[in-house]
Amino acid sequence: MKAWRIVAGSQIAGLKLVDETPKALGPHDVRVRPRAAALNFRDLMVINGWYPAVSKDALVPGSDAAGEVVETGSAVTRLKVGDRVATSFFPDWIEGQPTRAKLATALGGGGAGVLTQDLVLNENALVKSPAHLDDAQAATLSCAGVTAWRALFEVGQIKPGQTVVLLGTGGVSIWALQLAKAAGARVIITSSSDEKLARARSLGADDTINYKTTPDWDNEVIQRTSGTGADLVLEVGGSQTIMKSIAATRLGGTVAVIGAVSGPGAALEPMSLIGSSVRLQGIYVGSREMHEQLARFVEVAGIRPVVDSVFAFEELPQACGHFLGGKHFGKVVVSIHP
Ligand SMILES: NC(=O)c1ccc[n+]([C@@H]2O[C@H](COP(=O)([O-])OP(=O)(O)OC[C@H]3O[C@@H](n4cnc5c(N)ncnc54)[C@H](OP(=O)(O)O)[C@@H]3O)[C@@H](O)[C@H]2O)c1
Numbered sequence: 170m171k172a173w174r175i176v177a178g179s180q181i182a183g184l185k186l187v188d189e190t191p192k193a194l195g196p197h198d199v200r201v202r203p204r205a206a207a208l209n210f211r212d213l214m215v216i217n218g219w220y221p222a223v224s225k226d227a228l229v230p231g232s233d234a235a236g237e238v239v240e241t242g243s244a245v246t247r248l249k250v251g252d253r254v255a256t257s258f259f260p261d262w263i264e265g266q267p268t269r270a271k272l273a274t275a276l277g278g279g280g281a282g283v284l285t286q287d288l289v290l291n292e293n294a295l296v297k298s299p300a301h302l303d304d305a306q307a308a309t310l311s312c313a314g315v316t317a318w319r320a321l322f323e324v325g326q327i328k329p330g331q332t333v334v335l336l337g338t339g340g341v342s343i344w345a346l347q348l349a350k351a352a353g354a355r356v357i358i359t360s361s362s363d364e365k366l367a368r369a370r371s372l373g374a375d376d377t378i379n380y381k382t383t384p385d386w387d388n389e390v391i392q393r394t395s396g397t398g399a400d401l402v403l404e405v406g407g408s409q410t411i412m413k414s415i416a417a418t419r420l421g422g423t424v425a426v427i428g429a430v431s432g433p434g435a436a437l438e439p440m441s442l443i444g445s446s447v448r449l450q451g452i453y454v455g456s457r458e459m460h461e462q463l464a465r466f467v468e469v470a471g472i473r474p475v476v477d478s479v480f481a482f483e484e485l486p487q488a489c490g491h492f493l494g495g496k497h498f499g500k501v502v503v504s505i506h507p
Pocket residue numbers: 209210211312313316336337338339340341342359360361362365380405406409410426427428429430431452453454455492495496497499
């Protein structure tokens with residue numbers, strides 16, 4: 170079997186596809202034949218050496234895979250051969266609040282990742298996939314889906330009729346668009362592309378703003394909410410957007426701080442939080458329990474996550490290049506076993 174490995178310091182061009190021997194199963198392990206892996210901005214950061222968490226030499230990258238259980242260890246009780254499953258981003262964060270120990274073994278970061286043709290994980294690190302999804306779609310739940318779920322429903326406590334602002338049309342924002350609409354919220358979404366905004370409207374977005382042609386999109390959000398501001402903003406932009414995200418939020422509302430696609434290192438003006446009573450809450454994906462709640466909701470609501478493109482396993486460097494190019498809408502996926 171083959172696996173992708175990162176060569177430290179060599180970035181995307183240095184990714185190596187190597188022959189490996191499948192791991193033996195421990196009593197609580199499960200062997201998964203992974204069919205698809207969804208990429209995240211974090212994978213590019215890990216591969217390029219930009220990620221602050223542990224990034225070991227020769228790490229197998231990737232956190233989100235879906236496929237089929239093909240073998241179970243002698244003591245496995247949660248899963249059986251034939252079950253369709255997806256990886257839980259943090260194998261050791263099952264439920265409750267995060268701790269350093271629960272976060273330490275994140276797939277494709279602190280621990281080995283999923284871009285391999287033979288995946289062995291503890292049975293606790295897997296979640297059954299919604300029956301109506303194919304594996305490319307099911308793989309997108311692990312990171313982007315769970316992050317959007319946690320931001321909307323755990324942190325934002327969003328209710329039907331409330332207003333959510335989403336930045337850009339990448340993986341997390343499009344997942345959040347689909348979930349927020351299924352929950353009856355009003356969605357305002359921004360993008361650099363009118364074409365992508367039209368696609369967002371076709372998925373149910375109520376209001377769209379082009380952040381290139383309307384750089385003061387925060388004022389626009391205030392106007393379009395009758396001077397009130399949004400109940401919740403999913404902040405994925407970082408240095409160029411965080412102050413605007415705070416300004417676009419209603420008094421006492423919430424900014425879920427998720428990412429920094431425009432770069433880290435923003436200066437935060439404390440007065441912007443004091444006067445507005447806006448709450449900033451950082452988010453780092455979520456627990457297996459949140460993944461299970463998301464999977465249940467996706468099944469009941471019949472949501473099909475948006476897959477932008479599917480690359481062959483051997484084309485991982487091209488898939489990374491496509492992702493970095495920023496033309497995607499929703500999730501970029503690698504097919505492992507078609
Ligand atoms: N904290 C967590 O647990 C967690 C989990 C997942 C992701 N993240 C982070 O969240 C961020 C988004 O992740 P993703 O996987 O959704 O990334 P992605 O698929 O690459 O999406 C990024 C999108 O952001 C938009 N964008 C770029 N520059 C922008 C700007 N200056 N202002 C507003 N929007 C801008 C672009 O949308 P348009 O093309 O439409 O303009 C782009 O497609 C990344 O920083 C990632 O590391 C964090």
